[in-house]
Amino acid sequence: MKARIFLSCLILGLTQASHHAADWLQFRGPGGSSVSQDSAIPTILSESLIAWKKPLPGRGISSPLAIGDRLYLTASSGPDQDRLHIFCLRASDGSTIWERQFWATGRTMTHAKICVATCTPCSDGKFLYAAFSSNDVVCLDLNGTLVWMRGLTRDYPNASNSLGMASSPVVVENTLVLSVENDSESFAIGLDTAQGLNRWKIQRPKVSNWTSPVVLQRQPGEASLIALMSGSGISFVEASSGVEKAHFDGGGSTVSSVTLANGMLYVPTKGTTALKLPAEASEKAPEVLWQNGQMINSTVSPVVVRDRVYTLNNAGILKCSSAKDGEKIWQLRTTGPYSATPVAAGEFLYLINEKGLLQVVDTKTPEGAITSTLDLQDTFIGTPSLADQALYLRSDKFLYRISEK
Amino acid sequence: MQTRPLTLASLLLLSSVAFSEESPIQILLSVGAEGLNNDRATAAVAALSKAPVAELSNLFAALNQATDLSANYLRAAIDSIVERAIASKVPLPNSELRAFLVDTQNHPKARRLAYEILQKVASKETAELLPTFVNDPSSELRYDAVAQLIQSAEKQKLAGDKPAALAAFKNALNVARQDGQIAKIAWEIRDLGEEVDLPKHFGFLTHWKVIGPFHNDALAGFETAFPPETEWKPDAEYEGKTGRVKWQDLATGEEYGKVDLNPVLGELKEVTGYAHNDFNSPIEGPAEIRLGCKNGWKIWFNGKLLFGRDEYHRGARIDQYRLPVTLQKGANKLLVKVCQNADVKDWTREWEFQLRICDASGTAILAVNRPPTPKAEPKTAPAKSQKKDRKP
Numbered sequence: 001m002k003a004r005i006f007l008s009c010l011i012l013g014l015t016q017a018s019h020h021a022a023d024w025l026q027f028r029g030p031g032g033s034s035v036s037q038d039s040a041i042p043t044i045l046s047e048s049l050i051a052w053k054k055p056l057p058g059r060g061i062s063s064p065l066a067i068g069d070r071l072y073l074t075a076s077s078g079p080d081q082d083r084l085h086i087f088c089l090r091a092s093d094g095s096t097i098w099e100r101q102f103w104a105t106g107r108t109m110t111h112a113k114i115c116v117a118t119c120t121p122c123s124d125g126k127f128l129y130a131a132f133s134s135n136d137v138v139c140l141d142l143n144g145t146l147v148w149m150r151g152l153t154r155d156y157p158n159a160s161n162s163l164g165m166a167s168s169p170v171v172v173e174n175t176l177v178l179s180v181e182n183d184s185e186s187f188a189i190g191l192d193t194a195q196g197l198n199r200w201k202i203q204r205p206k207v208s209n210w211t212s213p214v215v216l217q218r219q220p221g222e223a224s225l226i227a228l229m230s231g232s233g234i235s236f237v238e239a240s241s242g243v244e245k246a247h248f249d250g251g252g253s254t255v256s257s258v259t260l261a262n263g264m265l266y267v268p269t270k271g272t273t274a275l276k277l278p279a280e281a282s283e284k285a286p287e288v289l290w291q292n293g294q295m296i297n298s299t300v301s302p303v304v305v306r307d308r309v310y311t312l313n314n315a316g317i318l319k320c321s322s323a324k325d326g327e328k329i330w331q332l333r334t335t336g337p338y339s340a341t342p343v344a345a346g347e348f349l350y351l352i353n354e355k356g357l358l359q360v361v362d363t364k365t366p367e368g369a370i371t372s373t374l375d376l377q378d379t380f381i382g383t384p385s386l387a388d389q390a391l392y393l394r395s396d397k398f399l400y401r402i403s404e405k
Numbered sequence: 406m407q408t409r410p411l412t413l414a415s416l417l418l419l420s421s422v423a424f425s426e427e428s429p430i431q432i433l434l435s436v437g438a439e440g441l442n443n444d445r446a447t448a449a450v451a452a453l454s455k456a457p458v459a460e461l462s463n464l465f466a467a468l469n470q471a472t473d474l475s476a477n478y479l480r481a482a483i484d485s486i487v488e489r490a491i492a493s494k495v496p497l498p499n500s501e502l503r504a505f506l507v508d509t510q511n512h513p514k515a516r517r518l519a520y521e522i523l524q525k526v527a528s529k530e531t532a533e534l535l536p537t538f539v540n541d542p543s544s545e546l547r548y549d550a551v552a553q554l555i556q557s558a559e560k561q562k563l564a565g566d567k568p569a570a571l572a573a574f575k576n577a578l579n580v581a582r583q584d585g586q587i588a589k590i591a592w593e594i595r596d597l598g599e600e601v602d603l604p605k606h607f608g609f610l611t612h613w614k615v616i617g618p619f620h621n622d623a624l625a626g627f628e629t630a631f632p633p634e635t636e637w638k639p640d641a642e643y644e645g646k647t648g649r650v651k652w653q654d655l656a657t658g659e660e661y662g663k664v665d666l667n668p669v670l671g672e673l674k675e676v677t678g679y680a681h682n683d684f685n686s687p688i689e690g691p692a693e694i695r696l697g698c699k700n701g702w703k704i705w706f707n708g709k710l711l712f713g714r715d716e717y718h719r720g721a722r723i724d725q726y727r728l729p730v731t732l733q734k735g736a737n738k739l740l741v742k743v744c745q746n747a748d749v750k751d752w753t754r755e756w757e758f759q760l761r762i763c764d765a766s767g768t769a770i771l772a773v774n775r776p777p778t779p780k781a782e783p784k785t786a787p788a789k790s791q792k793k794d795r796k797p
Binding site: 078079080098099100101102103105107109111138144145146147148149150151154155157158160161162163182183184191194195196197198208 | 436438439440443444446447450451454473474476477478480481482484485488514544545548583585699712714715716717719720721722725726
């Protein structure tokens with residue numbers, strides 16, 4: 001039974017639905033892939049392409065969402081970082097359309113490198129779901145009207161991490177899934193999107209975990225699964241019930257997230273491990289297709305573009321490998337250090353390092369090549385977003401739009 | 406941007422009597438744990454978000470009754486109303502907001518919200534109020550007012566008027582409650598040649614009775630009730646992890662009141678220690694115990710378990726945990742349990758905590774018999790038998 005569910009997942013890389021192809025609705029974009037189908041993203045960078053640079057009302061690592069001509073972003077501010085900001089900007093000029101503030105109900109202590117606004121919000125195209133390190137979860141409509149709010153540390157008082165929570169939520173089948181994994185009261189939870197009530201809540205390993213859940217979408221009419229990764233492996237749970245349907249116990253990361261493409265899962269463990277989702281009913285767990293210990297992911301997550309998988313390590317080495325068998329194709333030294341996962345459009349990868357150096361990598365060349373750079377001289381920890389023929393980069397103080405127009 | 410007309414449903418909802426059981430505001434005040442009353446709150450907040458500015462006074466009044474969760478529902482409606490009013494140039498009730506702001510009996514966060522709204526529509530008049538907030542219950546209003554004092558003192562220092570600068574910094578310290586500002590002011594005062602008793606300023610408890618080590622093998626000590634949890638006998642001896650243990654004095658002069666168990670109980674792993682304090686309170690009433698700790702911990706106050714947390718080595722800071730209590734005038738008993746795990750990395754050596762007692766604004770509540778702050782950290786050598794148990 002468990003394996004039958006995975007049969008449908010073989011097509012997941014092709015069937016991830018978004019309301020508009022160009023929208024960027026969650027952390028790492030469509031399906032958590034980091035890949036945009038938008039081929040009009042600039043590939044030759046210059047300062048003149050900074051369409052606007054918007055000062056933000058607080059700190060943040062979260063990525064902006066793009067829905068139509070609007071951007072949605074979070075921030076945190078105040079001497080104790082206990083002010084939670086959610087705001088909407090006009091994509092064309094960065095002007096603020098609306099802004100809401102909330103008071104954190106949970107603990108706001110984090111490591112200095114991150115902050116309370118680290119989790120990227122998500123959207124089903126109708127509502128916005130914002131989560132914060134304080135474990136406050138806010139649902140707004142796209143015009144900024146509050147629908148509901150939950151304080152998960154308020155409800156479950158030992159659910160917190162003194163280094164900060166960073167997992168970004170996902171929404172599927174009217175269920176908002178949050179991974180609230182930490183050393184103490186550790187769980188994953190599915191909230192009904194209409195009212196924010198618990199649909200399910202399951203215990204998770206008592207270990208700090210900053211990875212984000214990934215939706216394994218299935219054929220129409222079939223329930224989706226969620227991949228929840230911890231250090232020991234991956235639990236595949238039904239999105240609507242939280243019931244575990246399969247398990248991979250071959251290890252996992254607690255920082256980088258899994259990436260789904262080509263009917264396979266690329267797992268940042270033991271270098272990189274590719275799982276082929278089981279197709280037969282007798283199979284209890286995903287089959288390990290290949291492992292490559294040299295494909296180290298460090299902080300960022302793997303990026304898969306068609307038949308190639310890209311990994312980026314702490315030293316700034318970008319590896320291009322075959323998505324089919326993990327064989328190395330080329331590697332390229334880039335300038336790190338990185339916290340942000342690269343994003344991809346067309347044949348190009350966009351890498352932003354922590355010091356603000358944006359690098360464009362042309363993957364068509366035989367050995368890969370950095371073909372353009374732009375030094376923004378700012379601190380970037382969060383992953384970029386791609387939409388509306390633009391690259392959106394969020395520093396600790398500003399949101400940048402890089403585009404031809 | 407035009408003001409959106411109220412829908413019929415909104416009008417019907419708003420027309421219910423304020424603070425009656427079914428009024429939109431009362432519905433928002435009723436939200437609670439695990440989404441309690443979220444279903445009704447969604448409609449109520451939508452209706453209130455479209456209300457006219459006249460509803461602001463009711464919403465602000467309700468903030469005084471709100472929980473931390475329901476306050477956010479009320480605030481969402483307030484933000485929507487204000488944003489729409491400003492965009493459509495509808496006047497806000499400035500005099501009412503100002504009256505709410507200056508009344509320190511109102512909720513501190515609600516007053517800060519009123520202040521920020523007034524800043525948008527009457528910035529000059531609002532800025533003139535800022536110096537009056539130097540001793541305010543609102544930590545953020547006070548923070549901004551203290552920032553002005555610090556700036557003023559810095560100017561005097563730059564101008565070379567050291568006596569005036571010193572006096573100004575000392576004045577700022579008297580009212581500062583935020584850690585970063587206090588650290589900055591203390592540095593300046595010392596730079597000008599005077600000492601600062603930071604543990605006393607914060608209200609850290611500096612003199613403790615400690616006992617241990619008991620075990621915390623496989624982290625089981627966290628849930629094990631060792632004898633200090635069940636009785637307070639200052640002369641008692643118990644069987645510990647490495648032999649007989651008894652209560653010892655520990656005094657700390659560390660700037661942020663860190664009570665380091667390693668030098669006294671032995672730098673061990675997988676151990677549990679306890680610290681006891683008789684706090685002789687000058688007042689009866691609400692207070693906060695504020696703890697910083699990167700080990701597993703539990704706290705009992707007057708025999709009642711307040712909270713416990715089994716997180717290890719993810720960081721500690723001042724006021725990491727805020728635990729509301731009601732002080733008895735006179736004797737109050739505090740017991741802190743501190744558990745160390747098995748990890749042997751350099752950054753997991755700490756076996757310590759810091760604890761202060763203050764009011765909600767962070768103002769120290771000092772014991773009537775508070776001893777002078779020690780000048781230096783105690784240098785008690787661990788017993789040899791305890792040293793042997795340390796892991797490589």
